Ligand code: HEC
Ligand code: HEC
C-alpha cells in the first residue's frame with residue numbers, strides 16, 4: 001500500500017506533539033495548522049509534500065485565497081466527505097461510529113436539506129438576521145486557521161476554541177469561547193474531550209468522547225455560540241427571549257441554560273423520567289459535577305442536569321427533521337437517537353407527558 005501523504009502529515013504531527021498533546025489541541029491550529037492541507041502556492045501541484053501523489057488532488061484553480069479547491073466548502077469536503085483522510089462530516093459516515101456532530105445534509109434522502117445545516121443555503125438563520133449571501137460555509141462556523149493563530153487566548157483559556165469554532169459567529173457582539181479540557185476533566189471548562197489523539201477518528205469524534213460541563217450554572221457557552229446566528233432562540237431564565245418561570249409566567253421558548261431537570265416539578269420537567277428504572281440511554285446535558293447520566297451510585301433524587309441545544313439537536317444534522325435526537329430510553333444509540341425513536345422519544349427523556 002502506498003503511503004498516504006496526509007497520514008504522513010498526521011504521523012509527523014503526532015510525533016511532534018508527543019508529550020505536549022494536552023496543550024496543542026487538536027488540529028488545524030497552532031503546530032497542526034498545515035498550510036498545504038488547504039492552500040496551493042502556484043495553482044499547480046505535481047506531488048504531495050512527501051513525494052507521493054497529492055491526496056486530495058488539486059481541483060481546478062488557480063483560485064482565490066490560493067485554495068486547493070474551487071471554493072472553501074468543496075476544498076474542506078475534499079477531505080471531510082466520504083474519505084478516510086479526515087472525519088466525514090456530510091451525509092452518512094465512512095466510519096462506523098456515532099458522530100457527536102452528526103452529518104450535514106446532502107440534499108437527497110435520507111439527508112434532505114430540512115434535516116440540518118445546508119451548505120450553500122442563502123436562508124436567514126431562524127430567530128436571527130444572519131445569512132451568507134453566497135451560501136452557508138463551513139468557515140461561517142469554524143475558523144479555518146484555528147482561533148489560536150489569529151488572536152491570543154483569553155485569560156484562563158489555553159486550548160483554543162473547541163473544534164476550532166469561530167469566535168463571534170454571525171458577526172455577533174457576543175464572544176463566549178467554548179473552552180475544553182482534554183484527557184482529565186476540568187469542571188471550569190465547558191467541554192470534556194476524553195481523548196484527542198490524532199488519527200483516531202472513531203475515538204476523537206464519537207459521542208462517547210464528549211460531555212458537557214457547566215462551569216457557570218446560569219449559562220451555556222454552547223447555546224450562546226449558537227445564539228450568534230439564532231439570536232432570539234436563547235436567553236437567560238427570566239430574560240425576554242425565553243420568558244420567565246412559573247412564578248412570573250411560563251417559558252415562551254424552551255430553556256437551554258440555567259434550569260435543571262425537575263427544578264419546577266409538577267411535570268414541567270421530571271427527574272423521575274430522567275431517572276427511570278431500566279433506562280440505558282440519556283441525551284447530553286450539562287452538569288457541574290460531571291455526572292451526566294443518572295446512577296444511584298453518583299446521584300440523589302435530584303441532579304443538576306441542564307438541557308442545552310445539544311440535548312435536542314445534532315450541530316451538523318442527521319436523518320431526522322431539524323437534526324433532532326429522537327432517542328428512546330433503551331435500545332442501541334445511533335446518530336438519530338435510536339432506530340425506533342420518534343419526536344416524542346426526545347421529549348420523554350425529561351418530561352412525563354407521553355409514552356417514552
Ligand atoms: C483548514 C484549511 C486551511 C488551512 C490548513 C490553512 N488555511 Fe489559510 N485559508 C483557508 C480558507 C478557507 C481561507 C479563505 C477564507 C475566506 O473565504 O474568507 C484562507 C485564507 C487565508 C489567507 C487570507 C487571509 C485570511 O485570513 O482570510 C491567508 C494569508 C492564509 N489563509 C494563510 C494561511 C497560512 C500561512 C496557513 C498555514 C500556516 C494556512 N493559511 C492554513 C483555509 C486554510
Ligand atoms: C453562522 C451562523 C449559524 C450558527 C452559528 C448556527 N446556525 Fe443554525 N442555521 C443557520 C442558518 C443560515 C440556517 C438556515 C439554513 C439551513 O437550514 O441550513 C440554520 C438552521 C438551523 C436549524 C434548522 C435546520 C433545518 O433543517 O431546518 C437548526 C435546528 C439549527 N440551525 C440549529 C443550530 C444550532 C443548535 C446551532 C449551534 C450548535 C446553530 N444552529 C448555529 C446559521 C447558523
Ligand code: HEC
Nearest residue numbers: 076080087089099100101102117137138141163205310315
Ligand atoms: C452551522 C455551523 C456549522 C457548519 C456550517 C459546519 N459545522 Fe462543523 N461543527 C459545528 C459545531 C457546533 C460542532 C461541534 C458541536 C458538537 O459536536 O456538538 C462541529 C463539529 C465539527 C467536527 C467534529 C466532528 C464531530 O462529529 O464531532 C468537524 C470535523 C467539523 N465540524 C467540520 C466541519 C466541516 C468540514 C464543515 C463544512 C463541510 C462544517 N463542519 C460545517 C458547526 C458547524
Ligand code: HEC
Nearest residue numbers: 026027037075076079085086138142144163164198199200
Ligand atoms: C487535506 C485534508 C483536509 C482539508 C482540506 C481540511 N481538513 Fe479539516 N481535518 C483534517 C484532518 C486529517 C483532521 C483530523 C485530525 C485528527 O483528528 O486526526 C481534520 C479535523 C478537522 C476539525 C476538527 C478539529 C478538532 O481537532 O477538533 C475541524 C473542525 C475541521 N477539520 C474543519 C475543516 C474545515 C472547516 C476545512 C476547510 C476550511 C477543513 N477542515 C479542510 C484534514 C483536512
Ligand code: HEC
Nearest residue numbers: 126223226227230233234254255256307308309311312322
Ligand atoms: C428541548 C429540545 C430543544 C432544545 C433544548 C433546543 N431545540 Fe431547537 N428545536 C427543537 C425542536 C423539537 C424543533 C422543531 C420545531 C418544533 O417542533 O418546535 C427545533 C427547531 C429549531 C430551529 C428551527 C426553527 C425554524 O423556524 O425552523 C432552530 C434554528 C433551532 N431549533 C435552534 C436551536 C438552538 C440554537 C438551541 C439552543 C439555544 C435549541 N434549538 C435548543 C428542540 C430543541
Ligand code: HEC
Nearest residue numbers: 250251259260261262263264268269307311346347349350
Ligand atoms: C434534556 C431534558 C429535556 C428535554 C429532552 C426536553 N425538555 Fe422541555 N424542559 C426541560 C426543562 C429542564 C424545562 C424547564 C422546566 C423546569 O424548570 O423544570 C423544560 C421546559 C419545557 C416546557 C415549558 C414548561 C413551563 O413550565 O413553561 C415545555 C412546554 C417543554 N419543556 C416541552 C418540551 C418538548 C415538547 C420537548 C421535546 C421536543 C422537550 N421539552 C424536551 C427539559 C427538557
